[in-house]
Amino acid sequence: MKDLSITEKIARFALQSAYSHLSNDIRDQLKKHLLDSIGSMLYSLKAPTVQKLLRQTAGLQQNGACQVPVIGHTAVDRAAQLYTLLIRYPDFMDNFMGKEATCHPSDNIGALLAAAQIAGANGRDLLTTMAVAYQLECTLIEQMPLMAKGIDHTALLAMSVTAALGKMFSLTEEQTAHAIGIAGSTFNTTVTTRASYTYEWKGFASSLVALGCTNIILLAKEGVTGPVNYFEGPMGFKEEFGMDPAFDCAPGDFSRIKKCVLKSYNAEVHTQPAVEAMLELRQQHNIIPAEVEEISVTTFLTAYHIVGGGKYGTRKLVQTKEQADHSLPYLLAVALLDGEVLPGQFLPERIRRADVQALLQKVEVHTMLPLKTPRKLAEKIDPYTVPYPEKMDTKVCVKLKGGQEHCIKKEDYKGFYTRPLSWDDVIAKFHLLGAGSLDEATREQIIKTVQNLENEEVGALTNSLSNSHALV
Structure with a gap:
């Protein structure tokens, strides 16, 4: 029996991990990170940079199956792009830090929120796919620190979000492995966008990955194939980047999520x-x-x-x-x-x-x-x-x-995993960021929905978000 390729190991981890594997503390942490991300999403509606994508999306796709803020409805891939930009743009969201590279695990959330609407997912599905995406991206950041090679962390986001989408859309293990290979070989973005002089694309980069990977996963579901041996094959990751990673997460291992951090200050x-x-x-x-x-x-x-x-x-x-x-x-x-x-x-x-x-x-x-x-x-x-x-x-x-x-x-700060933010801290931050886009009653409803997410439909959350606008 041949050894599994790394893309196959990642696919197996994603598809075999289940809600029952989530401990109470991991579920609680994921909910905090989700509410924190939604706060950034609401604040971003006022940003001139975000307005550029809203205008483009409205011009290209005014109708679709996904509910989104401002526009009303759009296609699932464009919803994934918009949600991701809204979360990412303020740079006030979560992080995971490896020795040589960092990432924003919440970059995965936008695509999952969009996909959940198409898949008819419930809160347990969202929490499980969030956990899969978070653990995957954090593991890849530790084992494959591409930033040291000049490659942006969104290159690894492409693989984590694709694997999580594979679970959300019920792909087979083979289909998911093909999709991960396609995503890995397509998104090799450079860190130039984060260097000085820094431009708007710093906040945009992950949103294009979300759009592209949503397309990739749906094509893979149709049977499109890609480089399953992306890591090990000729001209593959190991050869080209001079790394020899060995993906080592067993299904249900969500240990790295515990070291994800939130920000107290709107800064890197x-x-x-x-x-x-x-x-x-x-x-x-x-x-x-x-x-x-x-x-x-x-x-x-x-x-x-x-x-x-x-x-x-x-x-x-x-x-x-x-x-x-x-x-x-x-x-x-x-x-x-x-x-x-x-x-x-x-x-x-x-x-x-x-x-x-x-x-x-x-x-x-x-x-x-x-x-x-x-x-x-x-x-x-x-x-x-x-x-x-x-x-x-x-x-x-x-x-x-x-x-x-x-x-x-x-040696740390309030929000680091040694001094994590409390629910009161996260809720206060959410209200601070969301006050200009949603009335207080709707914000309180979102908090309740997130805190009780395992008993909710994702539609209850996205419906509330679709009513958000930059209030004058």
Whole structure:
């Protein structure tokens, strides 16, 4: 009997995992992540960037089987794209961090919400496919850290969302394996979109994956075949990327979900401890921004490269939301000035104001050791980098013009898996983000539906969401 290929192992994991495998704490966590994602979805309806996709979708597909906000109805693949962009755009959603790469597991939710409408799925189906997608993407991020090779994490999202859709649409194991091979060989996106100078596509990239993979899974259901040996075959993943992954999740293993995290601040995940430190320094020492001479940040290698001015480029050129939420200098400057880092800190008029533009130039980001390459060596000897991702060691120091200096060191933040958000925290965040798109009564109904999801139809949730608009 021949060994299963990795695409076949992934397909088997997806199709053989069941709702009965979900522990109470995993179900509870998934519900929190779903409500958190819906909050971002509602807030995004006001974003000019999202309006561009709404106009395009309305022009291309005004009618379809899926209910969506604003437009009313559209096709399942376009609903998957729209839902995914709505969740992703604010960059206020969840994360999973591996040693060399990160991802947003909630990127999987939009396609599953759309597919659930076509499949007539109930809440247990949605929770199960969410668990499958979350565990898969987190496992792939750990075992196949493509970001270190310059490939974006959405390349791995393509495989996790496709496998979960295979379960939602009741494909066979063979059909699902073919679909995963097609998705893997189609979506090899690069991290260029997240580097400086950062453009709108940072928020769009995962939505195109959702659209494409919904198409792929439906074609596979029709019998279209693809490279089942995508990983092992000639010119395959292992050969081209120089990696030798061995997918190792047994059906029902959802252990990695426990290390998924939520954000307290509307900022890139690796900045969360630094933002929390700055807000505490501001409160404890009543720091006056005009008296600041320098803000010094010591952080781990991944944060330095992505948001601190390292490999991904300068983070002191900040003119748009996409640049601001991935700029540690901007985030610390605006945190000190405003006392919060929420969506209001990413409006164009706030980003371009002279006070924050001047203060961010005083922020210097570095690692504990000057050695940054080769990366494998730096990861083993830099004291701030060695504990990552189990810890997010970060030190923020504010030096005043009179010579006084205040410092705080953090190893996690509120929202990290060591200090998870409570239901009260998630609900407060949901109301904050959703207030401009849905009335309070409808928001309360959505909360109840999500908290009782195992006893609900997914249609109850999507019907409520279809009534959302950017309220004036």
